[in-house]
Amino acid sequence: xxxxxxxxxxxxxxxxxxxxxxxxxxxxxxxxxxxLVHTGQHYDKQMSEYFFDDLGLPEPDIYLGVGSGTHGVQTxxxxxxxxxxxxxxxxxxxxxxxxxxxxxxxxxxAAKLFTPVGHIEAGLRSFDRTMPEEINRVLTDQISDYLFTxxxxxxxxxxxxxxxxxxxxxxxxxxxxxxxxxxEKSNKxxxxxxxxxxxxxxxxxxxxxxxxxxxxxxxEKVLRDILxxxxxxxxxxxxxxxxxxxxxxxxxxxxxxxxxxxxxxxSHCELNFQVQDILALPPIGYHDFQCLMSHxxxxxxxxxxxxxxxxxxxxPCLTIRNNTERPVTITEGTNIIxxxxxxxxxxxxxxxxxxxxxxxxxxxxxxxxxxxxxxEILRSRL
Ligand code: UD1
Numbered sequence: 001x002x003x004x005x006x007x008x009x010x011x012x013x014x015x016x017x018x019x020x021x022x023x024x025x026x027x028x029x030x031x032x033x034x035x036l037v038h039t040g041q042h043y044d045k046q047m048s049e050y051f052f053d054d055l056g057l058p059e060p061d062i063y064l065g066v067g068s069g070t071h072g073v074q075t076x077x078x079x080x081x082x083x084x085x086x087x088x089x090x091x092x093x094x095x096x097x098x099x100x101x102x103x104x105x106x107x108x109x110a111a112k113l114f115t116p117v118g119h120i121e122a123g124l125r126s127f128d129r130t131m132p133e134e135i136n137r138v139l140t141d142q143i144s145d146y147l148f149t150x151x152x153x154x155x156x157x158x159x160x161x162x163x164x165x166x167x168x169x170x171x172x173x174x175x176x177x178x179x180x181x182x183x184e185k186s187n188k189x190x191x192x193x194x195x196x197x198x199x200x201x202x203x204x205x206x207x208x209x210x211x212x213x214x215x216x217x218x219x220e221k222v223l224r225d226i227l228x229x230x231x232x233x234x235x236x237x238x239x240x241x242x243x244x245x246x247x248x249x250x251x252x253x254x255x256x257x258x259x260x261x262x263x264x265x266x267s268h269c270e271l272n273f274q275v276q277d278i279l280a281l282p283p284i285g286y287h288d289f290q291c292l293m294s295h296x297x298x299x300x301x302x303x304x305x306x307x308x309x310x311x312x313x314x315x316p317c318l319t320i321r322n323n324t325e326r327p328v329t330i331t332e333g334t335n336i337i338x339x340x341x342x343x344x345x346x347x348x349x350x351x352x353x354x355x356x357x358x359x360x361x362x363x364x365x366x367x368x369x370x371x372x373x374x375x376e377i378l379r380s381r382l
Contacts, residue, residue: 001031003030003031003032003033004031004032004033004092004093004378004382005032005033005034005035005089005090005091005092005093006026006032006033006034006035006091006092006093006094006095006378007034007035007037007086007089007091007093007094007095007106008022008023008026008034008035008036008037008095008097009037009039009082009094009095009096009097009102009103009106010036010037010038010039010060010097010102011038011039011040011041011042011066011078011100011101011102011103012041012042012047012098012100012101012102013042013047013048013051013283014098014100014175014303014304014305015097015098015100015102015103016048016051016052016055016057016286017051017055017174017175017178017179017286017305018097018098018120018121018174018175018178019036019057019097020055020056020057020177020178021174021177021178021181021370021371022034022095022120022174022371022374022375023036023057023058024371025371025372025374025375026375028375029375029379031379031382032375032378032379035061035062035089035091036057036058036060036061036062037060037061037062037063037064037082037085037106038060038062038063038064039064039066039078039081039082039102039105039106040063040064040065040066040067041066041067041068041074041078041100041101041102043065043067043068044245044283046245046282046283046284046285047245047283050283050284050285050286051285051286053285054182054185054285054286054287055178055182055286062085062089064078064081064082064085065081066078066081071101071132074101074105075101075104075105076105078101078102078105078106079105079106079108079109082105082106082109083109083113086109086110086113086115087113091110091115092115092116092382093115093116093117093118093378093382094106094107094110094115094116094117094118095117095118095119095120096110096117096118096119096120096140096144097119097120097121097174098120098121099121099124099133099134099136099137099140099304099325100133100136101132101136103119103136103140104135104136104139104140107119107139107140107143107144108139108143111143111144116145116146117140117143117144117145117146118144118145118146118147118148118374118378119140119141119144119146119147119148120148120174120374121148121149121150121173121174121175122137122140122141122144122147122148122149122154122158122168123137123141123147123149123153123154123155123156123157123158123168124137124150124154124157124304124325124326125137125138125154125157125325126323126324126325127323128322128323130215131213131215132214133304133325134325137325138161141158141161141163142161142163144167145167146167146169146377146378146381147163147167147168147169148169148171148370148374148377149168149169149170149171150171150172150173150308150328150363150365150366150370151170151173151326151328151363151364152170152364153327153328154170155168155170169373169374169377170365171365171370171373171374171377172364172365172366172367172369172370172373173308173363173365173366173370174370174371174374175305175308175309176308176309176312176366176367176368176370177368177369177370177371179290179309179312179313180312180367180368181368182286182287182290183290185287186286186287186290186291186294187291187294188287189287189288189290189291191266191284191288191291191292192291192292192295194266194267194269195240195266195269195279196269197240197295203295204238205237205297206237206238206239206240206295206296206297207230207233207234207237207238207239207240207296207297207298207299207300207349208239208240208241208292208293208296208298208299208300208301209230209239209240209241209278209299209300209301210241210242210243210244210299210300210301210302210303210306211223211226211241211243211244211247211301211302211320212244212246212247212302212303213302213321215302215321215340216302216320216321216340217244217246217247217250218250220254222340223250223251223254223256224254224256224259225340225341225342226320226340226342226345227251227256227259227260227278228259228342229342229343229345229346229349230259230278230300230345231259231260231278232342232346233300233345233346233349233350234276234277234278235276236276236349236350236353237276237297237353238276238277238278238279239277239278239279239300240279240281240292240296241260241278241279241280241281242280242281242282242283242284242289242292243280243281243282243283244283245283248280248282251280259278260277260278260279260280261277261278261279261280262279262280262281263279263280263281264282266281266282266284269281290309293306293309293310293313293315294313294315296315297316297353298315298316298317298318298349298352298353299315299316299317299318300317300318300320300345300349301317301318301319301320302319302320302321304324304325304326307319307324307326307329307333307335308326308329308333308366310329310333310334310335311328311329311332311333311334311335311362311363311366312333312362312366314334314359315334316334316336316352316356316357317329317333317334317335317336318336318338318345318348318349318352319335319336319337319338320338320339320340320345321337321339321340322337322339322340323337324337328363329363331360332360332361332362332363333360333363334357334359334360336348336352336357
């Protein structure tokens with residue numbers, strides 16, 4: 001029997017940890033010939049290559065080299081380049097993950113060539129159409145043939161949007177597959193020592209911050225208010241801030257550098273515990289970040305995936321947004337929505353630092369076997 005050719009599409013940083021467990025499962029299964037496609041949406045070493053190395057991902061089989069641009073330019077360029085590859089390679093199925101521009105661009109190309117599309121992490125909804133990711137999610141789900149979901153509320157969202165139940169498969173969370181299979185390696189990271197956060201086996205208290213959403217970093221007042229709130233929190237404990245390149249650009253553009261210290265090279269960072277501060281760093285690799293997250297007293301973020309990872313690690317997470325497409329992290333996990341108002345961020349953080357958050361439970365099927373379930377479904381259907 002001819003092997004089925006499966007494209008696994010990645011493009012941006014949060015995609016790589018979702019692709020890794022799928023590749024591992026496809027390798028075990030002789031029915032499939034998998035092809036790893038990287039659109040090049042993220043291209044800096046720190047945003048892409050480091051993750052391939054950390055996660056043991058093979059070099060992409062196909063690299064489209066598309067790069068940055070406005071939404072129209074980036075999405076359009078990915079479509080143009082991806083269509084050429086589909087014509088020459090003729091895949092039997094295209095798997096897209098998450099909600100970035102690469103996800104929707106490749107799903108549209110596939111659907112118009114009548115190639116079946118599988119969307120991993122389908123059905124998540126913030127119900128906020130000002131988020132580019134929400135547009136990407138809704139459109140990708142509408143044209144996908146296999147919708148693999150991480151939680152029951154995603155199934156309900158899809159049914160309400162008229163998607164037929166036979167296409168929906170509740171399989172769990174591939175990002176958690178990666179987190180669980182990498183715990184040992186993450187524990188071996190020496191980032192705590194490098195940042196002077198560990199001395200003689202004693203780990204100091206610190207907060208961990210990430211920030212990159214356009215709604216938080218593109219407006220000067222909003223970004224200034226958030227950073228001022230963090231500055232206040234840094235009087236209680238130092239704030240470690242691995243910063244996304246677009247956030248660093250905005251901080252420089254708005255001349256907000258004086259609110260924090262910036263350390264260009266992590267190997268030469270000397271965190272001075274006499275001066276409480278926000279310490280901004282360049283983006284860091286997967287294991288270093290997981291290690292920092294698992295030992296943090298509190299995580300403050302506008303990322304989607306980090307809300308899920310902190311739920312598994314049972315670390316309090318304050319989400320600097322007005323909504324989340326991952327409500328299960330609030331009802332079952334450690335997540336609290338705080339918006340971007342400075343007083344609310346400060347007051348909630350101080351309360352959480354004093355009282356902690358109630359530990360709840362691990363969401364259903366976030367057990368490290370999501371990719372296994374996906375590949376089994378594809379094996380039985382294709
Ligand atoms: C994208 C995703 C977002 C995801 C995030 C994770 C979309 C619409 N957004 O946002 O959902 O949470 O990735 O990081 O797809 N840049 C670099 N180097 C890089 C990549 C980007 O410097 O390797 C800078 C460029 O200035 C670029 C900007 O970051 O213009 C934004 O990159 P882009 O891929 O458009 O969106 P992200 O903000 O990274």
